[in-house]
Amino acid sequence: MMINASAARAAVPRAGNQVVRLGRIGPFLLIGQLAWAVPGTAGATLLQSLASDIDPAGKVRLITVIAAAGAITSAAGTVVGGQLSDRTRSRIGRRSPWLLGSSLVAALALAGCGATTSLVALGVLYAVFQLGIGTWTATLSALVPDHVEAEKVGRASSFAGLGYLIGQTVGGVMAGLFVTHPRQGLVAVPWLIVLGAVLIAVFVPTRDNRAASRAERRSRMRGLAVPTSWDFWLAFAGRFLFILAILMITQFMLYLFTDYLGLSKRDAGGVIAVATSLVGVLSAVTTVAAGVLSDRLQRRKIFVGGAPLLLAAGLVPVLAAPSLTTVFLFFAAVGLTLGTYLAVDQALMVAVLPDPESAARDLGVLSIGSTLPGVVAPVVGGALVGTLGYRTVFVTSLILAVAAAAVITGIRSIR
Numbered sequence: 001m002m003i004n005a006s007a008a009r010a011a012v013p014r015a016g017n018q019v020v021r022l023g024r025i026g027p028f029l030l031i032g033q034l035a036w037a038v039p040g041t042a043g044a045t046l047l048q049s050l051a052s053d054i055d056p057a058g059k060v061r062l063i064t065v066i067a068a069a070g071a072i073t074s075a076a077g078t079v080v081g082g083q084l085s086d087r088t089r090s091r092i093g094r095r096s097p098w099l100l101g102s103s104l105v106a107a108l109a110l111a112g113c114g115a116t117t118s119l120v121a122l123g124v125l126y127a128v129f130q131l132g133i134g135t136w137t138a139t140l141s142a143l144v145p146d147h148v149e150a151e152k153v154g155r156a157s158s159f160a161g162l163g164y165l166i167g168q169t170v171g172g173v174m175a176g177l178f179v180t181h182p183r184q185g186l187v188a189v190p191w192l193i194v195l196g197a198v199l200i201a202v203f204v205p206t207r208d209n210r211a212a213s214r215a216e217r218r219s220r221m222r223g224l225a226v227p228t229s230w231d232f233w234l235a236f237a238g239r240f241l242f243i244l245a246i247l248m249i250t251q252f253m254l255y256l257f258t259d260y261l262g263l264s265k266r267d268a269g270g271v272i273a274v275a276t277s278l279v280g281v282l283s284a285v286t287t288v289a290a291g292v293l294s295d296r297l298q299r300r301k302i303f304v305g306g307a308p309l310l311l312a313a314g315l316v317p318v319l320a321a322p323s324l325t326t327v328f329l330f331f332a333a334v335g336l337t338l339g340t341y342l343a344v345d346q347a348l349m350v351a352v353l354p355d356p357e358s359a360a361r362d363l364g365v366l367s368i369g370s371t372l373p374g375v376v377a378p379v380v381g382g383a384l385v386g387t388l389g390y391r392t393v394f395v396t397s398l399i400l401a402v403a404a405a406a407v408i409t410g411i412r413s414i415r
Helices: 005-010 022-054 059-087 096-115 119-141 143-147 150-178 182-203 214-222 230-250 253-260 265-297 301-320 324-351 356-371 373-387 390-409
Strands: none
Touching: 022 059, 022 096, 022 119, 022 143, 022 150, 022 182, 022 253, 022 265, 059 096, 059 119, 059 373, 096 119, 096 182, 119 143, 119 182, 143 150, 150 182, 150 265, 150 324, 230 253, 230 301, 230 324, 230 373, 230 390, 253 265, 265 301, 265 324, 301 324, 301 390, 373 390
């Protein structure tokens, strides 16, 4: 079954926006994803390092609370920020004001985490950082349905996915460099997102939309309604289960190496840098290949549904013989998985949008499928580690990955 008419309309630039050549907008989709992935990835690990310095005995509990609070504010940012972005009228269009504002909020908050000595302030500032990141990602994602033609969405998704993967790799390397000096790292890493916002605001075409018609304004008010499309919510569930499967393990990555495998913090920092580099290199290859193949075949589910199964396969060696070697095999599987998934996931999400006039809001709702696992993973993962050990976490992750693949196959409006 081919992509249906409503899905195709959701992937065509809406009225008031202009089609932009993929060769022009693609690099800025890459920059936008890279710009938040670097501080997002580095910040999470550096926060774990800081927590182990502040409260060695209660570090897991501390990170669980901070990460859960941050995931909640990030989810709020994706929905509220996306909705406000859809309704914004300004001389520089809908998106640029929110990209600029959210990047500045996020950068200041993460830098503040490195400057404070208060645990309460640390939690609040990290929550504000995640609020900014949630708003940023919802607004950035809307650039695809705003400006990219339907038949090129897969390749646009590849640009975005590659940017995220490069950012994740660079963030992991920076986390490894600063792992023994987390405060300096938290102050240094977040400013890339501000630079990314400025570049997108300057170089991605926008139009003055202050003269929006009354009919268009009423349409935006109707956009407050919750989407009712079944395929929309299946896509949401598939993303939630897949991201949760990964975060169940990576949420406590530093502690996995120090407490489970017995490495020192310094050695663990080096391993994290190597592991994230491995993920980045393998993902870069599969991102490009999967995005191009998805567009040529006009198939999305085989890629997005197959990726969780590959992740599940990568978990088997860790379960059978936990060691540094099998952990690296797992991260190799993560690299191949993320490359395939991220290259096509954005295209699938755009295809199931019920209404192009509420693209940022709906993509924001779908983004909760990425942020909500950040609430669930530290709580459930922390409880499992504390009671049954890390092995149970790996088993749970495998089950979640298989469930994600099953859910994706249930989407009927695309193939």
